[in-house]
Amino acid sequence: MIEEKLKNIRAKKMMLWFSMISMTMTFGGLTSAYVVSSNRDDWLKEFDLPESFFISTIFIVLSSLTFYLSKKALLKNNLKNQILYLWVTFSLATAFLFFQIIGFENIVSQGYYFTGAESSITTSFIYVLVLIHLFHLVGGFLVLSIVIFNSYKKKYNSDNKLGFDLAETFWHFLDFLWLYLFVFLTAYN
Numbered sequence: 001m002i003e004e005k006l007k008n009i010r011a012k013k014m015m016l017w018f019s020m021i022s023m024t025m026t027f028g029g030l031t032s033a034y035v036v037s038s039n040r041d042d043w044l045k046e047f048d049l050p051e052s053f054f055i056s057t058i059f060i061v062l063s064s065l066t067f068y069l070s071k072k073a074l075l076k077n078n079l080k081n082q083i084l085y086l087w088v089t090f091s092l093a094t095a096f097l098f099f100q101i102i103g104f105e106n107i108v109s110q111g112y113y114f115t116g117a118e119s120s121i122t123t124s125f126i127y128v129l130v131l132i133h134l135f136h137l138v139g140g141f142l143v144l145s146i147v148i149f150n151s152y153k154k155k156y157n158s159d160n161k162l163g164f165d166l167a168e169t170f171w172h173f174l175d176f177l178w179l180y181l182f183v184f185l186t187a188y189n
Helices: 002-037 051-075 079-109 121-152 162-188
Strands: none
Touching (some): 002 121, 002 162, 079 121
């Protein structure tokens, strides 16, 4: 019975790692295409990301910290702090999303669009990269919501934390992925 449980845990962790590797390959391919496309004549040479993307980056990094603090509370069987830090994580992620939307609005207000006559290949790539990340963030919100719900149900403790561990790993991955995209888009332009 214990051996089967360990196999189940390893299988779930492996599935998460395969999906994260797949996402990494997707973004690696897209950023490689971005680099190759930057040699085009119609590439915008003087494009800077709006400041709101920097602000959103601060929020997503802080959300990883609070998820980590929630895990520390879980390991100490401190349910109150565990749930508190999960809600702070959710709030910080919401702030991240809010400032991402502001960033898109700033790009549009500068006259850069995703499609149409006013669009450029540069901004189209930026929109695709950020929107795909936001799609994954929606998955992160779903996972975080499940962890919060299960925490209220007292499903996790220091001995039973697989779902929490998987969610935390995915959350930190999303954080790292955004940091990669932000640094790439900031440094490469």
